[in-house]
């Protein structure tokens with residue numbers, strides 16, 4: 679047989695006469711928290727997305743010099759946190775792809791796999807969108823997906839808008855205001871490392887997973903090359 683290995687993706691619908699909207703929530707998710715989940719849910723509602731794919735990055739392009747937990751741990755926590763929402767699905771696409779993770783590769787693959795009546799929406803917070811013009815093949819990303827840019831405490835969405843306008847890339851950006859949640863994965867990792875509570879910053883299932891697997895406590899639980 680040979681050929682490229684086909685990766686499992688969820689079905690979105692099979693009516694050729696309607697348009698489907700597929701959201702992609704990309705992130706390192708080390709760990710996933712309520713900031714991510716609220717952003718994805720409110721993007722789903724605001725843009726009428728049929729499905730949101732949570733996409734843990736295998737080897738995040740802008741975090742190559744940082745220690746990151748293993749892809750399998752980050753994937754497992756994302757599955758746990760998203761399991762109860764029938765519109766959410768966690769994908770292995772980026773963690774199963776070798777090499778540095780680039781969004782352009784993910785969007786190109788999704789564009790090939792889904793029919794043309796499925797429109798792609800890439801969801802980001804204000805910090806990620808600030809940098810998007812410097813992502814690999816930003817112009818191609820602009821052609822492949824609509825961006826959903828969500829407000830995030832501490833980051834200026836107006837500045838992101840100005841940078842995108844100045845870039846000349848044909849981005850189609852939908853800005854959404856979400857309830858301010860000043861939660862970050864960094865803060866959760868720091869709290870766990872100090873033996874402090876991370877409850878109510880993320881789901882109980884994720885907190886249980888962190889403790890059961892001794893994440894964020896010892897330096898050897900996180901790998902630089904993961």
Ligand SMILES: Nc1ncnc2c1ncn2[C@@H]1O[C@H](COP(=O)(O)OP(=O)(O)OP(=O)(O)O)[C@@H](O)[C@H]1O
Nearest residue numbers: 705706707713802803804806830859861862863864
């Ligand atoms: N509290 C939040 N509100 C809105 N968007 C968020 C929030 N936290 C993360 N995001 C968005 O979710 C996506 C993935 O973020 P990421 O996994 O890097 O989380 P993080 O909390 O920023 O992590 P870290 O603290 O490790 O940098 C990015 O687009 C980011 O902007």
Ligand SMILES: O=C(O)c1ccc[n+]([C@@H]2O[C@H](COP(=O)([O-])O)[C@@H](O)[C@H]2O)c1
Nearest residue numbers: 704705706735738739740780781813814
């Ligand atoms: O493709 C790129 O060049 C690129 C550079 C930085 C970040 N991204 C994507 O942006 C999303 C958020 O990234 P991060 O590092 O803030 O977790 C995640 O899906 C990353 O793969 C993508």
